[in-house]
C-alpha cells in the first residue's frame with residue numbers, strides 16, 4: 001500500500017531538515033518503506049481537505065490506505081510497530097525505547113520550542129532580554145540531564161531505536177544555537193544520528209523537494 005506524507009510546499013528553512021516531515025521521512029528510510037510526498041501550501045493547510053487529515057492544520061500527515069495519522073510521535077510509533085528496525089523485540093527494551101520517544105516530545109521538545117519562539121517571535125518585546133536567559137536555562141537543564149544519562153554510550157538504550165530518532169530530531173532544532181557544543185556527547189550523538197544512511201537520504205529528499213523548480 002502506498003504511503004503518502006504531507007510536507008511544506010516550500011519550507012521556511014529551505015528544506016534544511018527543521019520541518020517535522022524530516023523525522024517521518026527518516027523513520028520510513030530506516031525501515032526501508034518507500035513513500036510519496038504531497039506538498040501543501042500554507043493556505044491549503046488551513047482548508048477543509050487538509051483539516052480533515054490534520055485537525056490543527058499542520059504538516060506532516062501520514063496516509064496508508066484508509067489510515068490517516070497526524071502527530072509525528074504517533075506516526076513514527078506506527079511505522080516502528082509495523083516494520084522491523086526501529087523498536088527492539090524484547091518487551092522491556094521496547095517499552096524503554098517508547099519511553100524515550102515520549103521523553104523527546106514531552107520533556108525535551110517543549111523548552112526547545114519555547115527557546116525558538118523566544119528568539120523568533122519575541123525579540124521585539126520589552127521583556128525579551130530578561131526572559132531569554134530563563135528560557136535558555138531551562139533548555140540547558142534538560143540538556144545536562146540528558147547528557148548525564150547518555151554518558152559515553154552511542155544511543156540512549158542499547159541499539160539505535162525510534163527513541164533516538166525522535167530525540168535526535170528534537171535536538172536538531174538547537175544546532176544553530178551553539179548550545180549543543182556545551183555538551184560534547186550530545187553534539188556527537190546528533191552527529192552520529194545525522195550520518196546514518198537513512199537520515200542522510202531523508203534530509204537529501206527534503207532538500208531536493210524544496211529546491212526543485214516549480215513546473216512552468
Ligand code: GTB
Pocket residue numbers: 011012013014018019020021045057058059060070071072073
Ligand atoms: N506536534 C506536531 C507534530 O509533531 O506533528 C507539530 C506539527 C508542527 O509543528 N507542524 C508545523 C506546521 O505545520 C511544521 S514543523 N506549521 C504550520 C502551522 O502551524 O500553520 C515546525 C517547523 C516548521 C518550520 C521550521 N523552519 O523552517 O525552521 C521549523 C519547524
